Amino acid sequence: MAAVSTETISGAIITGIEKAHEDYRQMSGGYWVWTAAEYMLTTYIAKALSDMPGAKFVTLESNGLSSMDHAGAIAPGPKPAKARLSGRFDLLLWWGKAQPRAVIEVKNQPGGPSGWYHDIERITSVLSINRDASSIKFGVFAYYYSAADGELLSGAQKVLNKFERVESYVRENISERYRVEQVMSDIHDEGSEGAWGAACLIISPTR
Numbered sequence: 001m002a003a004v005s006t007e008t009i010s011g012a013i014i015t016g017i018e019k020a021h022e023d024y025r026q027m028s029g030g031y032w033v034w035t036a037a038e039y040m041l042t043t044y045i046a047k048a049l050s051d052m053p054g055a056k057f058v059t060l061e062s063n064g065l066s067s068m069d070h071a072g073a074i075a076p077g078p079k080p081a082k083a084r085l086s087g088r089f090d091l092l093l094w095w096g097k098a099q100p101r102a103v104i105e106v107k108n109q110p111g112g113p114s115g116w117y118h119d120i121e122r123i124t125s126v127l128s129i130n131r132d133a134s135s136i137k138f139g140v141f142a143y144y145y146s147a148a149d150g151e152l153l154s155g156a157q158k159v160l161n162k163f164e165r166v167e168s169y170v171r172e173n174i175s176e177r178y179r180v181e182q183v184m185s186d187i188h189d190e191g192s193e194g195a196w197g198a199a200c201l202i203i204s205p206t207r
Contacts, residue, residue: 003095004054006138009102010183010200013142016048017041017198018185021144032196034109034146041144042090042106055096062092062100068126071100073134082118083125099135107143110162113169116143120170123203124178131205138204141170146196155195156187163199170201179204 020041021033033040042060049058064085068074079085091104103126105119123139143166147158167182174180185198 003101004052004056006202008052008054009049009093010140010181010202012048012052013045013104013140013200014183014185014198016045017142017144018188019048020044021196021198032146032193033144034196036108038106038108041108041142045104045106045142046091049091049093056101057094057096057098059092059094060090061088063088067092067100067103068129068134068136070098071135073126073130073136075130075133079129080125082121083129084122095135101135102138102140103136104140104142107141109145110143110166116141116166117169117173120174120201120203124174127178127203127205138202140200140202142198142200144196144198146194148194149192154189156189159187159195159197163197166199167201170203174203177206179206 024033024036024040046058046060064087067089068085089103090106092100093102093104095101103123105123107116110116119141123141126136127139145159145162147155149155163184171180181202183200187195187197189195
């Protein structure tokens with residue numbers, strides 16, 4: 001069975017986030033998913049990835065060190081502290097041959113970079129470990145964002161601006177060493193309630 005393309009993977013991530021929003025809105029009597037635990041986004045993304053056709057596995061809260069061991073990426077010497085290998089990855093996407101393929105970090109309603117850029121640093125640090133031997137080939141930063149209308153900007157414009165700022169900030173910091181591709185959902189304009197959308201950054205080494 002063929003490996004799943006990154007285009008299919010990013011599409012599934014967006015679909016999972018959108019479904020999390022719609023389902024939470026229904027089950028909660030109208031609340032948007034930014035008010036829910038981030039873990040709801042994570043589990044919905046996992047289900048969407050699992051439903052993709054093709055060879056793959058998906059795990060949640062995989063231990064960092066054991067994941068790198070499975071990836072064949074453990075080498076002698078100190079490991080990058082920013083990889084946070086003593087912790088757990090939000091999601092791990094595996095090749096069908098049962099080796100990790102991608103690390104996925106999830107954020108609900110991210111604020112400024114101080115609250116989320118550490119996830120980008122984690123992804124790039126993981127990708128730097130024993131790169132030639134590692135089965136981990138890319139990382140994903142997946143996020144949901146919503147905004148209310150303001151006096152100067154509509155909620156939809158605020159969401160679009162957020163997506164652009166996140167992508168620009170990441171590119172400015174890592175584009176010399178990593179490819180960065182952002183995939184976005186449609187921006188869902190709910191009128192007086194505001195607007196929301198989903199996005200994910202696909203990060204891979206430049207070589």
